[in-house]
Amino acid sequence: xxxxxxxxxxxxxxxxxxxxxxxxxxxxxxxxxxxxxxxxxxxxxxxxxxxxxxxxxxxxxxxxxxxxxxxxxxxxxxxxxxxxxxxxxxxxxxxxxxxxxxxxxxxxxxxxxxxxxxxxxxxxxxxxxxxxxxxxxxxxxxxxxxxxxxxxxxxxxxxxxxxxxxxxxxxxxxxxxxxxxxxxxxxxxxxxxxxxxxxxxxxxxxxxxxxxxxxxxxxxxxxxxxxxxxxxxxxxxxxxxxxxxxxxxxxxxxxxxxxxxxxxxxxxxxxxxxxxxxxxxxxxxxxxxxxxxxxxxxxxxxxxxxxxxxxxxxxxxxxxxxxxxxxxxxxxxxxxxxxxxxxxxxxxxxxxxxxxxxxxxxxxxxxxxxxxxxxxxxxxxxxxxxxxxxxxxxxxxxxxxxxxxxxxxxxxxxxxxxxxxxxxxxxx
Amino acid sequence: xxxxxxxxxxxxxxxxxxxxxxxxxxxxxxxxxxxxxxxxxxxxxxxxxxxxxxxxxxxxxxxxxxxxxxxxxxxxxxxxxxxxxxxxxxxxxxxxxxxxxxxxxxxxxxxxxxxxxxxxxxxxxxxxxxxxxxxxxxxxxxxxxxxxxxxxxxxxxxxxxxx
Numbered sequence: 162x163x164x165x166x167x168x169x170x171x172x173x174x175x176x177x178x179x180x181x182x183x184x185x186x187x188x189x190x191x192x193x194x195x196x197x198x199x200x201x202x203x204x205x206x207x208x209x210x211x212x213x214x215x216x217x218x219x220x221x222x223x224x225x226x227x228x229x230x231x232x233x234x235x236x237x238x239x240x241x242x243x244x245x246x247x248x249x250x251x252x253x254x255x256x257x258x259x260x261x262x263x264x265x266x267x268x269x270x271x272x273x274x275x276x277x278x279x280x281x282x283x284x285x286x287x288x289x290x291x292x293x294x295x296x297x298x299x300x301x302x303x304x305x306x307x308x309x310x311x312x313x314x315x316x317x318x319x320x321x322x323x324x325x326x327x328x329x330x331x332x333x334x335x336x337x338x339x340x341x342x343x344x345x346x347x348x349x350x351x352x353x354x355x356x357x358x359x360x361x362x363x364x365x366x367x368x369x370x371x372x373x374x375x376x377x378x379x380x381x382x383x384x385x386x387x388x389x390x391x392x393x394x395x396x397x398x399x400x401x402x403x404x405x406x407x408x409x410x411x412x413x414x415x416x417x418x419x420x421x422x423x424x425x426x427x428x429x430x431x432x433x434x435x436x437x438x439x440x441x442x443x444x445x446x447x448x449x450x451x452x453x454x455x456x457x458x459x460x461x462x463x464x465x466x467x468x469x470x471x472x473x474x475x476x477x478x479x480x481x482x483x484x485x486x487x488x489x490x491x492x493x494x495x496x497x498x499x500x501x502x503x504x505x506x507x508x509x510x511x512x513x514x515x516x517x518x519x520x521x522x523x524x525x526x527x528x529x530x531x532x533x534x535x536x537x538x539x540x541x542x543x544x545x546x547x548x549x550x551x552x553x554x555x556x557x558x559x560x561x562x563x564x565x566x567x568x569x570x571x572x573x574x575x576x577x578x579x580x581x582x583x584x585x586x587x588x589x
Numbered sequence: 590x591x592x593x594x595x596x597x598x599x600x601x602x603x604x605x606x607x608x609x610x611x612x613x614x615x616x617x618x619x620x621x622x623x624x625x626x627x628x629x630x631x632x633x634x635x636x637x638x639x640x641x642x643x644x645x646x647x648x649x650x651x652x653x654x655x656x657x658x659x660x661x662x663x664x665x666x667x668x669x670x671x672x673x674x675x676x677x678x679x680x681x682x683x684x685x686x687x688x689x690x691x692x693x694x695x696x697x698x699x700x701x702x703x704x705x706x707x708x709x710x711x712x713x714x715x716x717x718x719x720x721x722x723x724x725x726x727x728x729x730x731x732x733x734x735x736x737x738x739x740x741x742x743x744x745x746x747x748x749x750x751x752x
Contacts, residue, residue: 185729205741209744209748210748213745215748237613240613306680307684307687308615310740313741317751321743321747357678390679536610555655558609
């Protein structure tokens with residue numbers, strides 16, 4: 162029996178000829194990513210070393226990445242002090258893949274890692290963030306862990322006692338209709354699988370639609386795989402992965418790709434034809450509460466958000482600018498835009514998208530997680546509704562337990578900003 | 590024997606257990622005050638130490654879904670409560686084992702607030718209704734961590750073995 166792509170990656174990283182579902186392995190970690198919660202990782206890391214007489218030292222500083230994105234710039238002295246503590250640790254340990262709060266190289270961790278070529282096909286990537294699944298878009302096995310587990314990785318350089326997960330094969334065919342895209346595909350899939358349908362499993366994406374999809378779109382679908390409970394989403398590395406890494410990330414060294422065997426064993430196969438897909442909306446308060454846009458069109462919205470690790474990339478901003486150019490954000494609705502990285506922000510400036518969005522009335526903020534997780538700016542007022550391109554709509558998510566969050570694609574968010582109600586962009 | 594102190598539904602997210610706006614608070618000694626913060630009454634009872642250690646939170650399917658924030662486990666660990674749920678999201682389960690928060694997967698569990706439960710090696714007994722429910726064993730791969738008393742002592746031992 163052949164191996165899935167994740168089985169192949171784990172076998173290589175664990176130094177084994179082959180592995181199968183349920184095997185317990187200890188893969189070497191190629192990249193270990195944290196954001197501001199590195200403050201907790203540092204605490205746990207020092208606890209590991211307590212009483213050992215050993216000097217606490219991360220196993221390989223070149224394989225540790227720390228990116229500030231959740232609360233940038235700091236919203237409180239507490240956060241600022243956490244960030245200060247992390248900067249000290251970064252300097253002490255010689256961590257080079259560090260992205261501070263900056264207008265040149267800053268951004269959201271799940272954009273920075275691909276953008277700087279830190280993630281390659283075949284890598285084992287762990288991150289103290291559930292949306293670490295994003296980096297499956299680069300052909301890596303990439304999954305979220307807690308802070309204590311990261312402290313263990315920093316100490317040992319391996320992920321301890323990992324069970325090889327089963328894989329669901331997702332085959333996507335057909336061409337997206339106008340105003341329908343990767344975000345609608347992943348929302349549709351989550352609705353179909355449910356919020357725990359892929360718990361402990363990997364979603365491996367295949368099919369002509371995926372092959373033709375940009376890295377930006379692939380990041381969006383891998384990013385949200387965790388909303389179906391998946392350990393990771395993954396698009397096996399291909400020509401587009403190489404193009405992105407060479408042309409956009411500037412990688413010059415060899416990039417071997419890992420692909421699954423033809424006779425690999427999948428626990429389930431799901432087939433989706435996107436040619437008949439309509440814009441999808443995840444309604445409050447669960448990401449799997451997905452409805453076709455017609456069911457909720459007309460719902461009044463007070464806050465539109467475009468951005469995040471899911472949909473804050475250049476093509477997302479371009480799509481929004483194309484819809485809003487020469488138009489105005491409705492009175493009674495506010496629109497916040499968060500580019501996924503400073504580099505994307507600069508590109509959007511050069512191309513005039515930022516100007517288009519601002520002229521329409523949108524507020525363009527510095528890149529970062531923004532209001533997505535309710536810890537920083539853009540909180541909702543009591544009983545307000547948000548329509549957002551982010552990835553979660555749990556009760557209280559945007560900082561207010563009485564608020565409601567609807568999730569959608571960038572074109573739906575932009576079209577709805579003009580009208581102030583959830584609007585089908587196909588009818589614009 | 591332990592009392593059920595709250596019965597929750599399906600898909601209880603880590604945002605519900607530990608709202609994002611408190612994420613700048615990271616230390617396990619400081620996180621308990623924010624447990625289920627937006628469930629105001631329950632949070633107040635927890636803080637008032639109204640529940641004995643070992644008291645039980647009963648959840649439905651997919652308990653602990655969402656963010657990987659470990660505060661969602663340390664906040665409950667601070668009160669030494671246990672979680673019994675029909676199923677548990679991967680990262681939350683892993684974090685619980687790593688921190689030594691007692692979690693039990695029990696797909697058939699039926700219990701109401703105030704019921705007395707007993708957690709045995711492979712079952713949950715509801716003493717109030719007289720019914721018994723089978724547990725799903727936690728991943729075997731995690732046994733070493735549990736036996737060591739959590740991932741920190743486990744990692745420390747592995748580190749010392751390497752020297």
